[in-house]
Each structure stands twice: as C-alpha cells, then as structure tokens.
Amino acid sequence: MLNFPLLSDLGSSTAHLLLAIGIGLTLPFWVDVRNNLHRGLLLSAAFLLALRYIWWRGTETLAPAGLTLDMLASYSLFGFELLAMAGTVSSYLIMSRITLRSEEADTHAGWWGENEPRVAILIATYNEELEILERTIIGARALQHRNKEVLVLDDSRRDWLRDYCAEQGVRYMRRPDNKGSKAGNINHCLDRLAEDPVPPDFVAVLDADFVPHRGFISRCLALFHDPEVGLVQTPQHFFNADPIQHNLGISHSYPDEQRFFFDHMQPSRDGWGIAFCCGTSSVCRWTALREIGGLPTESVTEDFMLTLDLQDKGWKSVYLAEPLTEGLAPEGLKEYVTQRARWCLGLMQIARSRLGPLSKNNLRLRDRWSVLDSVLFWTTSFPFRIAVVVFPLLYWYFGTIVVDAQLADVLTYFGVFFLWGQMVQRVLMPGMVVPILHDVGQLIGAIPISRAAFTGLFKPKGHPFSVTAKGGDRTKITVQWQMMMPFLILLVLTLIALLLGIFMDRFSYQDAGDGKWVVLFWTIYNIFVLAMTVLACIELPRRERHIADLPDRGILVTDGDIRRLWISSLTIDQARLRGKGYPVGTKGTLRLRDVGDIPVEVIAPTVDGCRVRLLPTATQREALLVRFYAEGAAPGTARAQLGGLLAGLGQRLSFNSRR
Known part of the structure; x- marks a missing residue:
C-alpha cells in the first residue's frame, strides 16, 4: 500500500x-x-x-x-x-510584446480620399456546396466598400456554380487543371487580372466558407496608409463550434481552439513584426503580390510562406485584431485533425525551403526565429x-x-x-x-x-494538398x-x-x-x-445554428391576429417564437428588422409558443444571410466560463446530447 x-x-x-x-x-x-x-x-x-x-x-x-x-x-x-x-x-x-492596431485604423480611415482603391475579392473553391458558397458570395457583395469586384475561382469547373455567379453578378473563373492547388488557383486569377484594362490596387482572399463583415475591406485598407505594408491579416472567427467544443458539450463556455492564436499570439507576433498571413481574411497589396510572382506553391501552407516571400522583398505584414470575418470551423473530428496535420506538414516544407531559417535569403533574424518557433x-x-x-x-x-x-x-x-x-x-x-x-x-x-x-x-516534397x-x-x-x-x-x-x-x-x-x-x-x-x-x-449530431444570434422581437401577422413575439431561435429556414401558441398549419407573415415580411407556416407547437417554417423570397434570403454572418460582433465565446464548463460537461456525461 x-x-x-x-x-x-x-x-x-x-x-x-x-x-x-x-x-x-x-x-x-x-x-x-x-x-x-x-x-x-x-x-x-x-x-x-x-x-x-x-x-x-x-x-x-x-x-x-x-x-x-x-x-x-x-x-x-x-x-x-x-x-x-x-x-x-x-x-x-x-x-x-503586443501591438494592437485598431486606433491606427481609426486614425487613417479613408486615407485615400475620394478615389476608393479598387479591390478584387477572391473566393477560391474546390468542392463546397452551394449552401456554403452562397453566404460567402452574398457577404462579399454586401461589403460597404464600393469599388470592388467579387471573383469566384472554381477548381472543380462546375457549370451550376458558373450560372449562379452570373445570377449574382459576380465574376466566375476556372482553369484547365488544378496545378498548385489553392495557390495555383489564385495565381491563375492574378494573371487574368493583370490582363484587365484596370488591375486592382489590392487583393482580398476569402476561403469559400468565410463570410466578410461589411467593414472588412475598409478597416484593412486603413493600415495600408504605410506604403511599406504589403499584407494585412485579420483573425478568423467561427459561427459553429469546433469538434472538441461540440462533442464535449462546451461550445457556450469554452473558446474554440484557435482563439489563443488569433486573439493573443498574432497580436504579440505583430509586436515583433512577425505576424503572418493565414490565407483567408487577408488583404494584400497588388504591387507586392506581382513583385514576388504571386503565391508560392512549394508548400501546402502557402499563406505562411507568402509572408516570408513578402518579407524577403522588404514588405511588411501586419495584423488587425478585429472580428471582420466569420467562417465554418471543421465540423468533423477527422477534418479537424487533417487540417492541422496539413498546417504542420506545410510548415516543415517551409523550414526546408529557400525561405527556411537556415537558407541563404534576405530574411531578418526575427523572421528566421518565427519559423523556428513554429517548427x-x-x-x-x-x-x-x-x-x-x-x-x-x-x-x-x-x-x-x-x-x-x-x-x-x-x-x-x-x-x-x-x-x-x-x-x-x-x-x-x-x-x-x-x-x-x-x-x-x-x-x-x-x-x-x-x-x-x-x-x-x-x-x-511530393505531398498532395488535403482539402478540409x-x-x-x-x-x-x-x-x-x-x-x-x-x-x-x-x-x-x-x-x-x-x-x-x-x-x-x-x-x-x-x-x-x-x-x-x-x-x-x-x-x-x-x-x-x-x-x-x-x-x-x-x-454528436449537429444542426444549423448561429452563435451570434441574440433573442429578438418580431411581429407575426396571421388571419385576424397581429402579435409582437420574441424570436428565441432563428435559422435560414425556421424560427422559434415565444409568447403565443398557434395550431399547426397556421399561415401568416413574420416581420423581421432589415428583412421585411417573410411568409411563414406553423410546423410544431412548443412549451412557450411555436416553431414556424420560413418561406423567404430570394431577396429576403440574402438579407437573412447578411444579418446572420456579415453584421454584429464576433460569434462564439472568447474565454472559458467555469460554471458553464461544469454544466456542459455534466450534461454531456449524462448522455444528453441535445444542443
């Protein structure tokens, strides 16, 4: 004993x-x-x-x-x-060390004067469904910056996506092969943009599942007042829980796995001048991109290598710690691990490349340390x-x-x-x-x-790009x-x-x-x-939900009845209303702010009201998507909450998987 x-x-x-x-x-x-x-x-x-x-x-x-x-x-x-x-x-x-640039962005907002810079917004896609692409495209179109062009770069060459882009009034591109994966897809687009009568001044990159908030472009452009800045990176936020949060039942009380990196490590890296590009949610200066010949293709993490390529040519990369985009975290555990293994593999490829810490190049000592730290x-x-x-x-x-x-x-x-x-x-x-x-x-x-x-x-060398x-x-x-x-x-x-x-x-x-x-x-x-x-x-099973949504008020109009009700849950096709019950099959309209009167039908009673199916028009659907993803603060939780953690884990251990 x-x-x-x-x-x-x-x-x-x-x-x-x-x-x-x-x-x-x-x-x-x-x-x-x-x-x-x-x-x-x-x-x-x-x-x-x-x-x-x-x-x-x-x-x-x-x-x-x-x-x-x-x-x-x-x-x-x-x-x-x-x-x-x-x-x-x-x-x-x-x-x-730490550098936070929100005040700098405030000070230099609109530094360009009356002539807005021209911005190309690139959405690279491979196999995403329309439901995912739709919100990204609509969010990009809804950006406050006026002088912009949205381009969808389709590496699966899908005719239905080409037709959808035509309906949305955005530019569609495809190429004959998939050489260079995502980086090659973007480089093909950059070459086509260079042939335009007026090329862009800046290029924004969005993953197919990332929706920009309406001020994304204008806030990023403010930091380009410094002519030496070649790239501005912003954090990635997620409107769904990552697999660990979800499977343990702690999505409301524990931050997603990337919050530490984006909310704390990247601002500290910026304090040393070694913040790096993370692909999506970034904006790059056109002249800088063309000087380095586009995105590097030697690594499956072309974003980190892009930062080093820019630095090698004397361009600075900076970080704006503001929630300006939100996207879809990997929904499954296998995809979650595959994504991180790809990041790891790509970093090792960079360490062994021409821009590695021991290679002969123009990188500063701190840039070499940045790579070594990641290794x-x-x-x-x-x-x-x-x-x-x-x-x-x-x-x-x-x-x-x-x-x-x-x-x-x-x-x-x-x-x-x-x-x-x-x-x-x-x-x-x-x-x-x-x-x-x-x-x-x-x-x-x-x-x-x-x-x-x-x-x-x-x-x-010789490793294929693994799509999440x-x-x-x-x-x-x-x-x-x-x-x-x-x-x-x-x-x-x-x-x-x-x-x-x-x-x-x-x-x-x-x-x-x-x-x-x-x-x-x-x-x-x-x-x-x-x-x-x-x-x-x-x-655990997942259902569509929007973490950023808060209880709101709406007006339900049915035959002979007009009532102001609380909306406790709202998705693109359903809403839960609190305050009065209605028989299943009851039809009417639900008035939502910034959306209008949406036709609805009661589909189920609840203990405090009812659940209705939304039947929005195409215009109303777009307005809903903008409301869900392109407006408001960051989704999710920024810090752990002990009470919520214990409650969530307790519920999970009791095998209650309802969320």
Whole structure:
C-alpha cells in the first residue's frame, strides 16, 4: 500500500506555492496587458522559473547512467520535455510584446480620399456546396466598400456554380487543371487580372466558407496608409463550434481552439513584426503580390510562406485584431485533425525551403526565429503530449522510475513554475487555457500531427494538398473508432495499472518511496485527459445554428391576429417564437428588422409558443444571410466560463446530447 508523506516535509513547498499564488492574485491590480514592460516582467519571471525547473529535472531527477531501462526511459522523457520547454520559452518571448492596431485604423480611415482603391475579392473553391458558397458570395457583395469586384475561382469547373455567379453578378473563373492547388488557383486569377484594362490596387482572399463583415475591406485598407505594408491579416472567427467544443458539450463556455492564436499570439507576433498571413481574411497589396510572382506553391501552407516571400522583398505584414470575418470551423473530428496535420506538414516544407531559417535569403533574424518557433511547436508539443500519457505506465507495469523525485521537490520546482504560468495566463489571456481541456485539444491530433511533422522534415516534397471537407450529413452520432482506439487502450491500461498499483504492492516492482505520489497524481491526471479525449471522439449530431444570434422581437401577422413575439431561435429556414401558441398549419407573415415580411407556416407547437417554417423570397434570403454572418460582433465565446464548463460537461456525461 502507498505510504502517506509526512506533512512536515511539505511545509516549505507549500510556502513556495502560497507565495506564487499570493503574488499572482495581485497581478490584475497593477498589470496593464498592453504595456510591454509589464508583459516582459511577468514572462521573464516565468522564463526564470522554467530554467529553474529544467535545471532541477536535469540534475536531480534522472536515473543513474548505465545501460538500463530506467536510464533509457528517464533520459527519453527529459529529452521530450526539454524540447517542449524550448518551445514554451520561445512563446514566452513572443508574448512579451503586443501591438494592437485598431486606433491606427481609426486614425487613417479613408486615407485615400475620394478615389476608393479598387479591390478584387477572391473566393477560391474546390468542392463546397452551394449552401456554403452562397453566404460567402452574398457577404462579399454586401461589403460597404464600393469599388470592388467579387471573383469566384472554381477548381472543380462546375457549370451550376458558373450560372449562379452570373445570377449574382459576380465574376466566375476556372482553369484547365488544378496545378498548385489553392495557390495555383489564385495565381491563375492574378494573371487574368493583370490582363484587365484596370488591375486592382489590392487583393482580398476569402476561403469559400468565410463570410466578410461589411467593414472588412475598409478597416484593412486603413493600415495600408504605410506604403511599406504589403499584407494585412485579420483573425478568423467561427459561427459553429469546433469538434472538441461540440462533442464535449462546451461550445457556450469554452473558446474554440484557435482563439489563443488569433486573439493573443498574432497580436504579440505583430509586436515583433512577425505576424503572418493565414490565407483567408487577408488583404494584400497588388504591387507586392506581382513583385514576388504571386503565391508560392512549394508548400501546402502557402499563406505562411507568402509572408516570408513578402518579407524577403522588404514588405511588411501586419495584423488587425478585429472580428471582420466569420467562417465554418471543421465540423468533423477527422477534418479537424487533417487540417492541422496539413498546417504542420506545410510548415516543415517551409523550414526546408529557400525561405527556411537556415537558407541563404534576405530574411531578418526575427523572421528566421518565427519559423523556428513554429517548427518547435509542431515537432515538440505533440510528441511530448503522447509521451506524457505513455511514460507513467512504465512505472506501474515494469517498475521503471522515470522521474526520481520527492513530492516536496516537485511542488517546489514544478508546482511553482506551473502555478505562476497559470497566474500569468489568467492576466494576459484570461479564460484561454484550461488544464485537461487544453491537453485534450493537443492529444486528440498528436499522432497524425507528429507523423506529419517528421515526414515533412525528412521528405518535404511530393505531398498532395488535403482539402478540409465542409458540409455533408451531420445528423447522426458517429464514433471515430480509428481515432479513439489508441486513447481507449491507453485509458484502460492506465486504469488497470492504477488499481493494481494501489491495492497490490507486488505489482510495482520497485518502490519509489515518496516519489510514488508524483506518479500517482500524474496517472490520475492522465485518466481525466484520456477519458475526455475518448469522449471527444464520439461525434454528436449537429444542426444549423448561429452563435451570434441574440433573442429578438418580431411581429407575426396571421388571419385576424397581429402579435409582437420574441424570436428565441432563428435559422435560414425556421424560427422559434415565444409568447403565443398557434395550431399547426397556421399561415401568416413574420416581420423581421432589415428583412421585411417573410411568409411563414406553423410546423410544431412548443412549451412557450411555436416553431414556424420560413418561406423567404430570394431577396429576403440574402438579407437573412447578411444579418446572420456579415453584421454584429464576433460569434462564439472568447474565454472559458467555469460554471458553464461544469454544466456542459455534466450534461454531456449524462448522455444528453441535445444542443
């Protein structure tokens, strides 16, 4: 049986932890997150604590040298941890600065005077359905900027899409082949635009599933007052939950996985002058694009490489942290992981390219560091996450002591480092990183992403572009068995090991003494992470919903009755009305602001009213799409909410999958 450590041994360690917590609790009262000095002080302290922890790990916790399994396992885990810590320290350095450009955009709005710059808005598409393309095209047409041309670049050469574009009054392009994938498709369009009598001054790029807010172009153009700016990138927001949010039932209380990058990392990168293009939701200067010969095609992540190409020629890329577009996050777990594996592969291709950090080019030192930081993230974070759930099993099953440490020392070195990091994150990026859930987000794609990282490093060429599938039938529960199985096996092995290790002393071949408590906590934590990862592999049904929608008022007119009702749910084809029930089949009109009187029919009663089917005209349908996607604030939630997290997870664990 396990022996409890003496409480007296933990007194000093507890004092260290309380000191870190005490100082951390004062941070919100004096830290200005926009002050680079304040940020630098906080993250410098985190950096020093990281060095302190790593020094302790390397000097006091490793197995003795020798040809033993203990040494092999102990040094292997430390190697993974050391590389992951290098990536963490690099991110600390990046996060120590920040640049926010909204005031600059306000100051220089309309710098061009009476003659608006001409903007070409490129929508590259491959296999998206009309329902997805429709809202993007209509949103682009609804942009406030007048001097614009919307172009749909169809790499599937679909006649129905050509006809739809003609109806919408937008320009349609296709090419004879798909060489160069998305980058090649855009480059073909750029060459055709160069042949026009009047080429554009700027080029905006939208993915087929991203709808611009009405001020997208004008806000981005404001930053081009600086003639050295070649590209402006804006964040990506999503009107649907990503698969982890959705499958765990926490879409209302936990931010999507990309919020940390777009809301915090990109503004910090901009502070160093190394913000990079993310493809969609960006605007580029025409002369800059033509100078570099269009989008590079050597990588499947042409957007990041575009930034380096521009910088190589002396152009700056800047970031405007405003919600100016919203799109469709991957709806399925397989698509979610495939997308991130493609990003990882593309980054490795860039690292090995003519614009890599070790290649001969005109990139600044900070640009080379930018690439190295990304390489560290992809090659260390995900393999380390796998190692963290595997290595404790070596102790329980083989008696291998991977980390030879006393509990008091772990609290003093790791505990203080971890707690300080949490306190700093709580101030600089509140509600963004939640333990366990953050680990689930990394673990769920760790195997294919790790494979992509090392495949890209050692074989950078010859990989096809993997399109992220959108749309399709999402109305049934789907268990992703292939993705789940490694985590399910690890979960079962960990549970068995924990039970046998606690109740059968002889099962653990060596006694780690007080250090066994370290392995015990580590194992229990892994059980929660693995259980949540397995749960996330069970995909719940989805229905159309618009996160940005708020309860609104509408006027329902039926035969002989006019009533003002609350609209608690509104989609493109249905609405839920609160206030009065009507018989099924009742017909009338529903008056909505900025849309008009829409013919409706009652299709079902509800406890507080009824549900109606909308029968909008083509013009009304377009107005609805603009209202849903092109107006208002950012969709989704920007920070975690503990009460909502617990409620959502509790509901999910009770097998109530209704959303």
